Amino acid sequence: MKENHIYASTHLAVRYGELITDDEMVKPGDLIELIPVISGG
Amino acid sequence: MRCRKCGEKAVINMRQHRLSLCKQHYLEWLPNHVLKFIEKHEMFSKHDRILVAVSGGKDSLALWDILWKLGFHTEGFYINLGIDAEIAYSNRSMKFAHEFANKRNLTLHIADIKREYGESIPEITTRTRRGREKPCSLCGLIKRHIMNRFALDGQYDILVTAHNLDDEAAILLANTLDWSLEFLARGEPVLPSKPGFLKKVKPFCRTYEREAAAYAILRNIDYMPDECPFSIDSKQLYYKKYLNEWEEKRPGTKLRFYLNYLKAIAQGAFPARQESAEQLAQQRCPQCGQPTNTGSFCAFCKLFDET
Numbered sequence: 405m406k407e408n409h410i411y412a413s414t415h416l417a418v419r420y421g422e423l424i425t426d427d428e429m430v431k432p433g434d435l436i437e438l439i440p441v442i443s444g445g
Numbered sequence: 446m447r448c449r450k451c452g453e454k455a456v457i458n459m460r461q462h463r464l465s466l467c468k469q470h471y472l473e474w475l476p477n478h479v480l481k482f483i484e485k486h487e488m489f490s491k492h493d494r495i496l497v498a499v500s501g502g503k504d505s506l507a508l509w510d511i512l513w514k515l516g517f518h519t520e521g522f523y524i525n526l527g528i529d530a531e532i533a534y535s536n537r538s539m540k541f542a543h544e545f546a547n548k549r550n551l552t553l554h555i556a557d558i559k560r561e562y563g564e565s566i567p568e569i570t571t572r573t574r575r576g577r578e579k580p581c582s583l584c585g586l587i588k589r590h591i592m593n594r595f596a597l598d599g600q601y602d603i604l605v606t607a608h609n610l611d612d613e614a615a616i617l618l619a620n621t622l623d624w625s626l627e628f629l630a631r632g633e634p635v636l637p638s639k640p641g642f643l644k645k646v647k648p649f650c651r652t653y654e655r656e657a658a659a660y661a662i663l664r665n666i667d668y669m670p671d672e673c674p675f676s677i678d679s680k681q682l683y684y685k686k687y688l689n690e691w692e693e694k695r696p697g698t699k700l701r702f703y704l705n706y707l708k709a710i711a712q713g714a715f716p717a718r719q720e721s722a723e724q725l726a727q728q729r730c731p732q733c734g735q736p737t738n739t740g741s742f743c744a745f746c747k748l749f750d751e752t
Contacts, residue, residue, distance in 0.1 A: 411693045413460075416659055423456040423662060425446040425465060441658035442611060442685055443502060444581070444676025 405438070414442050457659050460696035468663050475660050476511045479648050486635050488646040493602035495519045498592055499545075499553070501538030501669040503661040505607035506545050508649050510664055512605070513549055519605075521546055521553040524591055526584065527565025531674060538669040545666065554599075556591055562749055570675070573748065580675040583748075590745040594735060596643045608647045611654040614699040615684040617706055630717040633710055641729065641736035651700065 405412055405426065412426040418437040419430070430436060446455040448467035455465035466474055482488075489495055497512065499505040499521045512519050523542045528534040539555065546553035559565040566584055570576030576583045596604045613632065620628045638644040649657060661668050676682065691698045709715070728736055730743035732750075737743035742750065 411689050413653075413655060413692045413696075414689050416457075416655065416662065418662065423468075423659060425455050425458045427446050427458070439658065439662070439670075441503070441655045442682070442689065443504075443654065444672055444679040444682045 410438065415440055456663065457656075459653070459656065461653065461692070461700050462697075471659065472663055475652070475656060476515055479508075479511050479652060480515055482634070482651055483646075483648050486633075486646070488635055488648060489517070489603045489605075491516060491518070493518065494600070495603045495605055496554075496592075496596045496599065496601040497521050497605045498588075498607070499523050499542045500607075501541035501545075502607075503666070503668040504609050504649060504654065504657045506541070506666050506668050507657045507661045507664070508605070508607040509545070509551070510549075510666060511660070512648070513551060519551065520601075521551060522592060522595055523553060523555050524588055525555060525557040525559070526587075527557070527559040528567060528673060528675065529565075530567065532671055534669075534671065534673055537671075541667055541669045545668075554595065556595060558587065558591070564749070566675070569748065575748075581679045581681070584675065586744055586748070590733075590735065590743070593641075593643060594733070597641075601643065604643045604645045606645065606647055607649050607657075609649045609652050609654045609657055610699055610703055611685055611688070612681065613647070613650050614688050614703050615681045617703060618684045618688060619680060626715060630710070630715040632706065632715075634707075639736075641734075651704065653699070 405415065405417070415438045417424050417426070417428070418439060419428075419434055446458055446465045447453065448455045448470055449464055450470045451467060453467040456468050457471050458465040495512065495517055497505065497509045497519050499509055501523065509519060509521055521542065523539055525539055526535050529536050542553055545551075559568075564572070566580070566587070569587075570580045570583060573583065592604060617629075617632060620632070634647045634650040636642070636645040688699055728738055730737045730746055732742055732746040735743055735745070739747075
């Protein structure tokens with residue numbers, strides 16, 4: 405996320421339907437969905 | 446990363462609280478966290494009839510779910526703003542709110558501004574200068590008016606909105622940069638009732654937007670994932686961007702900013718304008734009867750009278 409300039413505080417990461425924390429090791433081929441959590445109010 | 450309570454695999458790490466939790470303990474922690482805030486600020490009790498303003502988004506549905514799980518007597522209120530070009534924003538949001546209520550056998554009331562007042566938000570924003578320049582401000586004015594009226598007519602005890610910590614910190618930052626003392630005096634999570642106004646509370650005020658989203662995901666709550674098309678250039682998003690940069694470097698920045706502001710209010714840093722009940726009773730809109738300090742028609746009635 406850092407490499408892509410995405411703040412951990414503004415997104416949640418989901419792998420195959422499960423929330424994962426920002427220290428989780430991901431493997432090549434893993435499908436990670438980044439869900440934005442900041443809305444315009 | 447491991448859950449601090451049980452050592453199982455964590456699903457969320459909250460750097461601002463130095464706390465990581467597994468699914469089970471997170472779903473216990475957040476409702477307790479919210480309940481403590483409700484109790485600390487004496488927002489409401491199990492005896493109150495509570496109207497929850499819902500948008501179909503993650504915050505309002507997560508909050509309604511928490512209040513329902515905690516055993517509060519709640520009903521929902523959705524305002525169909527008629528923002529349906531391109532992504533069918535309002536219709537889809539309403540569907541999420543409706544499905545949420547149906548699954549839990551909860552009552553959802555719906556107001557439709559096009560049907561009740563003749564114009565949708567896109568139509569009003571096109572017609573009026575304020576709408577063209579500040580669509581979110583105009584939408585906020587309309588929603589506050591309709592919510593207050595519906596809640597008073599329905600004789601609810603409390604009106605609950607799902608403003609979260611990120612919302613409040615962004616508003617606080619904007620008001621501080623402008624030194625808007627009048628608004629700074631009104632930023633508390635509880636706005637007491639007064640003639641013409643129902644008591645309004647914000648139980649999510651110290652809950653991060655990310656925490657609300659994580660709760661919604663873990664509880665399998667389907668919510669509207671898209672942003673309102675009008676909010677793309679909103680002032681609030683502009684300030685949130687800066688707050689998120691600071692939060693990234695110094696976790697807890699938003700929380701400290703907001704909680705220390707509440708302490709400052711409690712210490713009298715921003716005295717609120719005092720109006721007697723008599724004054725408020727006299728300052729009524731001759732058309733709708735809601736309180737106003739314009740001296741004539743309220744801003745809401747003026748808006749629709751322009752047609």
